[in-house]
Amino acid sequence: MRKRLGDLSPAERKVARVLLAGYPAAVFETVATIAERASVSAPTVLRCASRLGFKGFPDLQAALRSELDARTASPISLYESSGSSEHSTPERPEGASDPRLGAALSLVRQAMSQTFDEVAPHEFNDAVNLLSDPRRRVHVAGGRFTHLLAQYLGLHLTQFRDQVHFLPDRDVERASFLTQLARRDVTVVFDYRRYEADKTVMAEMARERGGKVIVFTDPWLSPAAAHADVVLTTQVTSDSPYDSLAPALALVESLVAAVLDRIGDEGHERMKVSESVAKRTGLI
Structure with missing residues (x-):
């Protein structure tokens, strides 16, 4: 629409x-x-x-x-309806050694291609601009499984820019985290079905404080998307009852590369300093 x-x-x-x-x-x-x-x-x-x-x-x-x-589909409902069109098995690529691997590969290729085709260039560029702005703090948060994507994005960003923060696990720390949301902040939320109410509240609070919000979500759109400045949707089709996060991971990696490119020499210098500190402290 x-x-x-x-x-x-x-x-x-x-x-x-x-x-x-x-x-x-x-x-x-x-x-x-x-x-x-x-x-x-x-x-x-x-x-x-x-x-x-x-x-x-x-x-x-x-x-x-x-x-x-x-x-509102759950892994149980998707399992019970695994014969439906949403999880139908595409044709196996010629020469695939195993039918299951071949079907999975086809689904991943299709989901990846559709995801990148449907991402609006202006949305992606807006996300790059927000995450590369050194004046802004970045907060990242995910859900039951998508916290892995949030950490993946955040850990990469910490390599080449300052002020990247992760949503804490403990309630007291999480409340403190949310009270610190401010006008110059960018809050990145990952929220895929079944959506989590606290992610919508977080996006809403960030907007109320005058900050910017980036939401990664599925094609059905998390309620948090209603409060977002940038919405990046990714396909989740897989050959199992569980939604695939592979397209989302690929989009995150593309975003990381674009942000690093936008930051340029300053990001490169930050990476060298981080590497030096890691070596000195025996972390690598």
Whole structure:
């Protein structure tokens, strides 16, 4: 819907904005209620749905129901529906030695390609600009599994820039961490289905303090994305009930390379100093 806003008429854009502002509940309102909120006619609501590629408004609602089911999917539900299209097995590459390895490779290739094709260049560049700004502190946070991605990003950034902080594990330290969010900070949140409420609160608090927020999430969008300045979505398709984080890791590595390139000589010098300290203290 966001991508198609430019294709809509001014009246239809009003409808789309009402739906986006009240996502997801607004889509399940009656056509008359949506029209009233957007200050347009009921036929305009129907035309908006058609312009977005749906057969009608009920078709749009059905698509949203399917999307919400996907957003709340768990490994158990994905396992039980492993025969569905979301986890269907693609054709095995010719010459693959093992059917399972071949199928997994195809899925990873497809997910990687789709992820990089769908990342908006301006979003990626905005993330690079924010993370390479030496005036800004960087805070990184992830969830049950994605804390690994948060640490991976943060540990790389610490090699060539100052003021990189990780969300603490203990409650008291975490509360202190959140109280320090400020206007010049960049908060990077990783939140994939099933989404964690504290990540949304963290993004919301960061925005309330005037800071910038970068959210890594899946195609169904974490609620934290509503508070983000930059949203980087990655595909999660895999050959198991568990979502794949391989495309997200690849995007993180691309982001790290771009940030280092943007920082330039200063980052290189910081890396040399860090290496020297590590050698002197016997860490390497």
